Amino acid sequence: MERLQDQIRDLKQQRNAAVVAHYYQTSDVKEVADYVGDSLAMAQWAQKCTADVLVVAGVRFMAETAAVLVPNVKVLSPDPDATCSLAEGCPADEFGKFIEQHPNRVVVTYVNSSVEVKALSDITCTSSNALKVINSIPVDKEIIFAPDRNMGKWLQKITGRNITLWDATCxxxxxxxxxxxRGLKAANPMARIIAHPECTPELLRIADFIGSTSALLNYVSKEYSGTYIVVTEEGILKEMRQAAPHAKLIPAPTDEPNTCACGICPYMKMITLEKIKASLETLTHRIVIPELLRERAALPINKMMAL
Ligand code: SF4
Structure with missing residues (x-):
């Protein structure tokens, strides 16, 4: 593993390349990254990228967002098949028809969506700024929120806004x-349940704190110690352990032993050191977005970034 990491570091120098990684990547991948963050922070970092090549160690929509923001940089995805159930659950053609059925509404799209869906939107958001984005829309305006039904319901509840939801989930x-x-909480009564807003409304109802991946990390970081039942993807536990080494972190279990057992995103984990190395060697897979589509998708993304 260390040899592979050294080879990647050498290739980065040769190519004047940078690697940006999401918190949900494996530790070995995060160790070769120039920056690790959530999707908003990754996009903000990409926007300032001065490298010639940017490898996005995350799922495809993250690489697409970077390619929209920095068209002069070669943005590479180590595995463009690394998708996301939210992006897959919102095909652009169906979403376009959905919007037509609900005219005059402000279309807010979670960044976990394809570039084509973003191009149909008025403004994008991430879990870090979703509340800010909704609150930036005049109160007399009705809103469409897509694709995450769970996050949309959470936003409906905390803002009281009239929001029409698309029906997809993480x-x-x-x-x-x-x-x-609940069982973990009964066994650890002092533990605080901290959850991502992509969780079900039933789960969010019993959470002590709800926030984006970064917000959950910040929440744990403030404590010298304490016990937390962490209801989000397990990749963030590494940063939480570093930020609060004396805290007891209990990863939340899932209902069934399926591909997502133990809160592991199978798509995020498709990115490996081997694929990053291959990407840098061959400069593949470049994310190329037709210019008209890129310009249209840049509008809602830049609107969000300006908030
Ligand atoms: S954790 Fe969920 S929302 Fe994030 S990339 Fe994986 S499937 Fe998509």
Whole structure:
């Protein structure tokens, strides 16, 4: 592993390349990254990227967002098949028809969506700024929120806004078991349940704190110690352990032993050191977005970035 990491570091120098990674990547991948963050922070970092080549160690929509923001940089995805159940659950043609059925509404799209869906939107958001984005829309305006049904319901609840929802979910966060989390809480009564807003409404109802991956990390970081039942993808536990080494972190279990058991995103884990190395060697797979589509998708993304 260390040899592979050294080879990647050498290739980065040769290519004047940078690697940006999501928190949900494996530790070996995060160790070769120039920056690790959530999707908003990754996009903000990409926007300032001065490298010639940017490898996005994350799922495809993250690489697409970077390619929209920095068209002069060669943006590479080590595995363009690394998708996301939310992006897959919202095909652009169907979404276009959905919008037509609900005219005059402000279309807010979670960044976990394809570039084609973003191009149909008025503004994008991430889990870090979704509340800010919704609150930036005049109160007399009705809103469409896509694709995450769970996050949309959470936003409806905390803002009281009239929001029409698209019906897709994150297959990782949607699978966390309310009963098992309740059981963990009964066994650890002092533990605080911290959950990502992509979790089901039933789970969010019993959470002590709800926030984006970064917000959950910040919440744990403030504590010298404490016990947390962490209801999000397990990749963030590494940063949480570093930030709060004396805290007890209990990963939440899922309902069934499926591909997402134990809160692991199978798509994020498709990115490996071997694929990053191959990407840098061959400069593949470049994310190329037709210019008109890129310009249209840049509007809602830049609107979000300006907030
Ligand atoms: S954790 Fe969920 S939302 Fe994030 S990339 Fe995986 S499937 Fe998509």
């Amino acid at each position: 297959e990782v966060h949607d699978a966390f078991s309310v009963d098992q989390v």
